[in-house]
Amino acid sequence: MEIDWLTVSAQIVNFLVLVWLLKHFLYKPIIDAMDRREKSIADNINEAKAREHNAQLTTQDYESKIKALEHDKATLLQEAEAAAQQKRVALEEEARKDVQQQKSLWQKQLHQEQKNYLDDLSKTTVKAIQDTGRRVFGDLSDSTFEAQIISIFLKRLRGLDDELLKNLKGSTDEIHVVTAFEIDSDTKQKITLAIHETINDSATVNYKVSSDLLCGISLDTGGYQVGWNIDEYLQKFDQRLLESFDFNSDYGSKTNV
């Protein structure tokens, strides 16, 4: 049992080299790797804790927001209901106004149409009456329709009531005689004579033809008027016709309901 000191020296060197090599290739890398992994895991845990903390904070935040929202929900609903009620009332009012406006517009148009119709009817009627009157008067007598109108006018002029006659006599204005048709000079003279006899013998009489009268004759002075016009009859005719329309309108609305 000998100790070979050369071998001992070599083994010491070998061992020290092995220590250095293992330190370099084994212990240090492994310890470093474990430390890094531990640090990584610790970092992950800390990060997870931080995230959990943040998540808790976020949860609390949202819970408080949800509570606030629930709290506001009832108020908002009430406000919305009130606003909706107001809006509904306003819309109803607006609709009612619209309907009323449409109705008035429609009535206005209806009245206009009635008026136009009546005007057309009046003209047509007057024409028909004139034609009929002329034919009747032509057949029954020697007089014309216009001569008959003049005759009625003169008759009315002579039969004026006292008050109107007094007013006419008090007027200093010119006297205008408006007819719907042309009259001859004899007739004018007859009318002028009648005016001088009845109202004022020095009055100036002007004659004028106007289609506004439809069919008739009119005396104007100082705001007073005497005359005969088929318009009087037509107005009554219109009145009855309108009454007839209203009846039909009422009947139509009732049957529609």
Added chain:
Amino acid sequence: MNITPDQTVYWQWEWLHINATIVFTWVVMILLVGGSWLITRKLTIEAEIPRWQNMLEVVVTTINDQIRDVSGQDASRFLPFIGTLFLYILTSNLLELIPGFVAPTGSLSTTTALAISVFVAVPLFGIASDGIGGYLKQYVQPTFLMLPFNIIGELTRTISLAVRLYGNIMSGTVIVGILLSLTPFFFPLVMQLLGLITGTVQAYIFAMLAMVYIASATAAHEKAKTNESNESASKDKPESKPKPNPN
């Protein structure tokens, strides 16, 4: 029959020679360093690690824990020395099972070399820890009269460490050789299995004894440092109650 691999010389030039002890030591070194290099070059820090890395981590962690348990100190500065002692002896002893392999630990030269390494390492760690004066003071404790006994104790400790390892490994080899000539079939196999256990135990004992010796050389300094830290802590916090000294 060669009872020591020192006598198996492969190459010689005058007084310089390379014997089986040195060659098989190189084989063990290549295996350890090469295996470590192969595994540690691809280390990962992910949660899932390769099984070889896991094995090395288990080995290193176990050695680290043992050092910390025995020394009661930070294991990182002792790990390369003690760990290499353990791994070298363990690998040498276990590889003896392979036919043709001669354990270098079966050579008294190897065990002597390891024992001398420990013998030198003990004062080096002690000086690194306590300083030269602090370390040498241990030899005159408790009185100056104890100086020769302390020196003798250091020397005998080293010799016993060397002879213990050598005797165990060598005796195993010798017993196997003798029994192989007597009952060549069954009994040597049992002895080989027994050799696995004794080889592992010897590696553990050698490494831990070395650690105990080194720890005994550095413990005084650690104790002083612990006392200083406790005192400074109590000065920093005068209102806190002084903690009992764990040592």
